[in-house]
Amino acid sequence: MISFRYHIVSLVSVFLALAVGIALGGGPLKGQVDDTLVSQVRSDRHVRSDLKDQIAALRTQSAFTDDVAATTAPRLVGGALKGHVVTLVALPTAPPADVRAMARMVRVAGGGVAGTVRIGAPLLDVGRKQLVDELGTQLEGRSSGLAIPPDDSPYERVGALLARAVASPRAGGGRVDGPATSIMAGLSTANLASVQGSLTGRGDLVLFVTGAGQGSAGQQQGASTIVTTLVQAVDAASRGVVLAGPASAARPGGQIRAVRDDVGAARNVSTVDSLDRTAAQVVAVMALARQAAGHSGQYGAVDAADGAMPGAPAPTG
DSSP states (O other): OHHHHHHHHHHHHHHHHHHHHHHHSSOTTHHHHHHHHHHHHHHHHHHHHHHHHHHHHHHHHHHHHHHHHHHHHHHHHTTTTTTOEEEEEEOTTOOHHHHHHHHHHHHHTTOEEEEEEEEOGGGGOGGGHHHHHHHHHHHHHHOTTOOOOTTOOHHHHHHHHHHHHHBOSSTTOBOOOHHHHHHHHHHHHTTSEEEESOOOSBBSEEEEEOOOOOSOHHHHHHHHHHHHHHHHHHHHTSSOEEEEOOGGGGSTTSHHHHHHHOHHHHHHOEEEOOTTSHHHHHHHHHHHHHHHTTOOOEESSSSOTTOSSTTSOOOOO
8 A cells, every 4th residue: 555655745745846948948946846755655665664664563473472472382271172073174265274273183182083174165055056956955865864855945955965974963973875975975976075085984073164255245244144155064063163264254245254144154163263363263172062062152353153262251342
């Protein structure tokens, strides 16, 4: 912003100097105009320099808090997920670095990582609803033992199928059996979901990781509604679900905000914002542990109803 303004002021100064020189023939106002413009440019340079210093200071402070959080994490959450297996579900905009960081933090907490499933963009595109509906109906017919209410929406149906493939209500998770393999194969063929690497089991806990919104406001709203449906479906078939992502996802239009604004979803599914910070990654593990104990909460730095972390005072203003 400052750089752009600086260039505009410089150009304006040139044209003004020419205009004034032509109009006044380099008369008595010339020096005053030049001095004013030079002072403005000098002031903008100082402002830009100050902003750079502030940004550098904020980065240093963020690095410090991240280092503290990483160092204290084993004491804070060590053993918190012992006996539990977590499936990571990366939504289309989830930064890979955040997904990898959460896998590491789950292990720090003593939990197992069943693997990572990445959701394809078509699944969150309301324009592909017919595909989701047709494929969901086909996969349901091939999945023995899976009872889905006939009046469920296409996204409730595919959410139940995804839950059967990646989650288990049994403590410690479940094995990847025939129905799970069949469901994932079908979802992968349609680019709705795929396994990154291998899936060694079905987690009793599921961590959804999201990112910043993409597309128009209508597209973001549609995606947020679909995510809200998916996390509720997976929560119903597991011991708990947490949705975590950046601060932007907790603001209007974001997927975390959508879950928090849905009374039914917020009652059962936990959310954590600011996931790009190590402290929030620790909080996400705490939220998973709370889910395993039967409790949900909304944590983070942006309009989090239950405060920064489990046990922290909830915001009063």
